[in-house]
Amino acid sequence: MKKIKVIGGGLAGPEAALHVASFGCDVTLYEMRPARSTEAHETSNFAELVCSNSLKSESENSAPWLLKQEMRRANSFLLAAADASAVPAGHALAVDRIEFSARVHQLIDDHPRxxxxxxxxxxLDESDPDTITVLASGPLTSPPLVAELQRLTGSAQLAFYDSIAPIVDASSIDMDKVYFAARWDKGTADYINCPFTKEEYEAFLEALTKAETVPAKEWEQIPTDIPQPAANQVPKYFEGCLPIEETARRGRDTLRFGPMKPAGLTNPKTGKWPYAVVQLRQENLRADSYNLVGFQNHLKYGEQARVLRMIPGLENAKFLRYGQIHRNTYVNAPVVLTETLQLKQHPNILIAGQLSGVEGYTESIASGLLAGRYAAALAQGRTPAPAPRITANGSLSHYITHSEAKNFQPANITFDLLLPLEEELRKKIRDKKERHRIQCEHALDAWNEWLALG
Structure with missing residues (x-):
């Protein structure tokens, strides 16, 4: 049986290693921390969540729900750890990040394989036919390994910015000015909502757009020793993770239709929606800290303290962590990867996690799950079968490997990526929720059949 190496101790790496081991294969899991850390990580723990603590919606028949349901049926180890360390978050799955990481560490530590x-x-030794490598080193892959990947693929690395949301001490929130609610009353009312009047919003917007930003650090730039096409010389923000100050500059109401959207958040004190709202999501089981949902930013810390304290209820906020924006690296998957996440030119090397072009915690874990199964099949002399296109996992893999290479950007799981219903059925069923339910039903049936194949 071939040897298996997994590189990276974030989310995709541990999930891949645990699945490899569950198929009876021995695996070596490499993690460079604490010998060498990154600019975003604070610990050397496995599965450290550096941005938010949310693994997205658990609303039935939504795309994130479907992805997680498929993962649960495939016995996802990290998703089980997330379920066991969940904190109240309305219709979303959010975790106590310390508890979650500790559970993953225990799973790794306890496994004899x-x-x-x-x-x-x-x-990366691509010439060794007896070794299967899963590269899941994450969005902050070290420059030497990025250069090695560049050598193997011959395609330029792309860079974008990802986010870390600010966190506040719960005891410093003025509870008389805020209220608990879940949007459209979905799930339990676990989010703290900070309501704005029009005047408060206008003042906040003015301060936000004029606040001083952090000068780009050397590590945030695309490494100069890695060849880049001309179009990629200047790093660009990933559209799914724009800093709030950049969003604000795109129009006076952009925030109100984005992270500060008030729709469906009725204030019980007024019986109406506020003009704008900032939502706070519980960080841990003790409920002693909350993060500002969607409030990643690139402001200096002093400016963050000044501007964010203009949010109603946070006038005396104690910040346990300020927001940040950091550089991410990923491969041009449509050019270099197969649907089984193997490098086209070096099929003994698989890419998983955000490095492969998926975006988000759940998507990264799902990618690791697939890579682990594919790696185990290769090590045992079997040909891995890609996840069915009709499934959420298969649709995500299809997107990253079949997108237009020139404008490729990472993606979260959405219904836009899934196969639509047949045209005749779409015309017959007008209700979108019912169409989604049927899509999910078909996807889960196909997923079960695929799992049965081993």
Missing amino acids: ITVVREEVTQ
Whole structure:
């Protein structure tokens, strides 16, 4: 049986390693922290969540729900850890990030087929036919490994910015000015909502757009020793994670239709929707800290403290962590990857997680789940069968491997990526919710059949 290496101890790496081991294969899991850390991580723990603590919606028949349902049926180890460390978050699955990480660490530590090596990997031996490598080193892959990947793929790396939301001490929130609610009353009312009047919103917007931003650091730039096409010389923000100050500059109401959208959040004190709202989501099981949903930013810390304290209820907020924007790296998947996440030119090397072009915690874990199953099949001399196109997992893999290469950007799971219903059925069923239900039903049937194949 071939040896299996998994590089990266974030989300995709541990999930891949655990699945490899569950198929009876020995695996070595490499993680460079603490020998070498990154600019975003604070610990050397497995599965550290550096941005928000949400794994998205659990609303039945939504695209994130479908992805998680498929993962649960495939015995996703990290999703089980997330379920076991969940905190109240309305219709979303959010976790106590410390508890979640500890559970993943225990799973890795307890498994007799997993060997952990704490060192930086700087080379990939594509010529060794007896070794299968799953590269899941994440969006902040170290420059030597990025250069090695560049050598293997021959395609330029792309860079965008990802986000870290601010966190406030719960005891410093003025509860007389805020209210608990879930949008459209979906799930339980677990979010704290900070309501704005029009005048408060206008003042906040003015301060936000004039606040001083952090100068770009050297590590946030595309590494100069890695060849880049002309169009990629200047790093660009990922549209799904724009800093709030950049969103605000695109129009005076852009925030009100984005992260500060008040629709469906009736204030019980007025019986109406506020003009705008900032939502706070519980960070841990103790409920002693909350993060500002969608409030990633690139402002200096002093400016963050000044501007964010203009949010009603946060006038005396104690910030446990300020927001940040950091550079992410990912491969041009349509050019270099197959549907089974193998490098086209070097099929013994698989790419998983955000490095492969998926975006989001759940999507990264799902990618690791698939890569682990594919790697185990290869190690056992079997040909891996890609996840069915009709499924959420298959649709996500199809997107990253079949998109237009020139304008490729990472993606979260959405219904736009799933196969639509047949035209005749679409015409017959006008209700979107019913169409989504049928799509999910078909997807889960196909997923079950695929799992049965091993």
